[in-house]
Amino acid sequence: MGMTITEKILCRHTDLKELHPGMLINARVDIALGNDITAPIAIAEFRKAGGLKVFDRDKVVLIPDHFTPNKDIDSAQQCKFMREFAREQGLTHYYDVGEVGIEHALLPEQGIVLPGDLVIGADSHTCTYGALGAFATGVGSTDFAAAMMTGEVWFKVPETMKIVFSGKMKKWVSGKDLILYIIGSIGVDGALYKAMEFVGETIGQLSMADRLTIANMVIEAGAKNGIFIPDDITKAYVAERAKRPYSFYNSDPDCQYADVINIDVSGIEPQVAFPHIPSNVRGISQVGDVKIDQVVIGSCTNGRIEDLRVAAGILKNKKAAPGVRLIIVPATQGIYKQALQEGLIEIFIDAHAAVSTPTCGACLGGHMGVLADGERAVSTTNRNFIGRMGHTGSEVYLAGPAVAAASAVLGRIAGPEEL
Amino acid sequence: MKFRGKVWKFGDNVDTDAIIAARYLVSSDPAFLAAHCMEDADPDFMKKISAGDIIVAGENFGCGSSREHAPIAIKTAGISCVVAKSFARIFYRNAFNIGLPIFESRDLWDAVSDGQEIEVDGDNGSIRILNSNRGPLRIEPIPPFMQQLVSDGGLMKHIAKKKA
Known part of the structure; x- marks a missing residue:
């Protein structure tokens, strides 16, 4: 039996030959991310567990973006704690005020996350990177701490819900309108624990920005991750940004979907x-x-x-x-x-x-x-x-x-x- | 794993902003977070509860942000366990990772009201409603790996044990 793009990316980050929904796996992460709210707890857990060095200083990313520029003394203390850890560990990807951006805009822009990656982030909107054809999902601080130590995270392989877009988008309609429409249709737990895979003829009309917006909000439908199959738009986007190798995956023709939802976008208004x-x-x-x-x-x-x-x-x-x-x-x-x-x-x-x-x-x-x-x-x-x-x-x-x-x-x- | 306490009921889609509002995320001190537990869903929550009490909720408990501050606040507030119809996935992971016991039951929500005492037996997978003639309710079995996490005392201790 074939695999979906989500199953394939997870599989390639284990030593398994194939995997299927429901299996419990330990997978290697390419990027593990934390921010000024979630990282302090993770760093404390890392130290409490005897952690000395993160598993790979190129793969642990810390982004102070939530309460920065520091909004008060308490948030300044949290940022300082995280900054000192980033320096001590010699992290390649730590960006402070003046260089920093909102994490899920910054990481794709800088080519830090790439197609085929397995990314976890202690931030629920980590799912954004699925727009690039990566497996990316939000976790909590302790999962992030474990990933910093071991370079691995446990997952239950999700079932995949396929969303097939057809038709031409009306003027003023954007990726935001499509994802709001879907959440309105299936509910805030409509994709609970699942991967949402976006395909169909409309995808070619969607810029990378639209795709990032759509993948960003799959968590608002309860999904584990959202994902797009890389195409020419993806290739052009990453070609000018990537500083390391990356891989394009596609779903196999004989893979299994838990649900298929067809959406004609031509009738959707803002x-x-x-x-x-x-x-x-x-x-x-x-x-x-x-x-x-x-x-x-x-x-x-x-x-x-x-x-x-x-x-x-x-x-x-x-x-x-x-x-x-x-x-x-x-x-x-x-x-x-x-x-x-x-x-x-x-x-x-x-x-x-x-x-x-x-x-x-x-x-x-x-x-x-x-x-x-x-x-x-x-x-x-x-x-x-x-x-x-x-x-x-x-x-x-x-x-x-x-x-x-x-x-x-x-x-x-x-x-x-x-x- | 047995928990006995009074029930405090919440509805569907209780989000992590309701469990612990973002304005309190300037700190990761568990006692501070616990002092504001459930504040935006029920401002009197912390005044009402006693140690060992149980949150009973509807669908998709803990949806929204990945903040681990949410299960930490609940656990530190003295809530012994959470029983919901279903849980949002990041909250579900976080609860097991930090050692907050959570259980899924489709039937409990309709069968109890605020302040009623229940006993949750995680070992035999049942819930008893005290002072009621209703028979025991079944809870969804916890997957073996998650049971292991709980018995090891959370994810970090589980990893340490595996390495040892």
Whole structure:
């Protein structure tokens, strides 16, 4: 029996000849990642277990991106603890403020994660790298500690759900709208423990940015990983970034899928996830009159240059509505610089946006845009749980950059067609 | 592995932001995290519970962020175990990795109410509702590897034992 791309990548990281869903395996990791929230616990566990040196200083990656630039004394202490560990271990991939970006934007951009890799990260959105044709999944701090020590992680081989896209996407529809639509259809546990494999004729229309957005949010459907089969778009993306060898895998024609979901994208309009769960999704035409206080454009989901271009195209020669705070966060320094060179930052500032250095801050209610009681935000981030971006009485509406930018101008949730 | 305590019920899709809000992730001190356990789902939770009590939840408990602070907060708060209809996968791993006992039961949620006492027997795979005439409820068997993790005292100790 054949294997899916997910099964193949897992298999190649063990000494097994083949493997199948349900098997428990120990697999070698190519990259193990932690951030300023999850790494401190992992480092403490590593030391407690007698760890002296990480298994490979090129493969352990530490990214202080959540509460940085340090938001308060406690977070400064956590960052210091992690920084000292990174120095002591001589880690190749440690990036501090000024160089750092949001981890799941930075690692693909810098060619640190590559097709065919097995990546674990102590951050739930590690699944983002599946866009490159890698197996990537989020774990907790202790799994990360174990990986730092041994270079291995235990997995139960997941079943695969195949999502087949067909049709041409409407104007203003992006990867964000497709993944919100899917989460709305299958629910927040619709892919629990499974791999989500995205295939079909529409894939060729999806930029790497769209694919990264889609893979990023498979965790919001409960999935273990999301994955795309590498194609010419993948090859072009990695060719200019990779500094080490990589492998392209494909699913075998006779592999087994647990479910197959067919989605005709031609009927999908821009999507909005209402509070307080990412599956509470409506098309933009069904939103009604929802006034807003804040718009956030950024994050590991939608802070890439393509997202900023869409937002700038809408915000050009316009201003955020009175009473709406518009916060735009390029996800990496590279993206920030590119946006500056393309004139996007000027458009944002003229639109009365606050443009921030890369940080996860606003997305998880950490800093740089925390919401007060009763406030509403449209955000291009990935979660809208109760209290996610601040007070438990605040509300988060998830959308793509086009809806977010149009909403900022109109002061209510709206699509760009209304402008 | 037997746990006896009062039940505190939560619904479906309890996310890790509800278990421990991100504003508290500036620290990884277990006692600090425990002081804010379940705060955004039930602000009085820590005032109500006693050591050994049991969280009973619906589908997909622990969805969202990978923060291990969530099972650490629950464990340090004195909750003896969590019984849910299902668990989100990262929370499931994390719970076993740090040694918080968790069990899956499809039937318990509908059969109990807040404050009722139950006894969870992890060894014979059953739950008894005390002071009730309902027969024992079955819990899903824990896979042998996960049992090993629990009996070794978590993932790091399991690895140390394997190396020794």
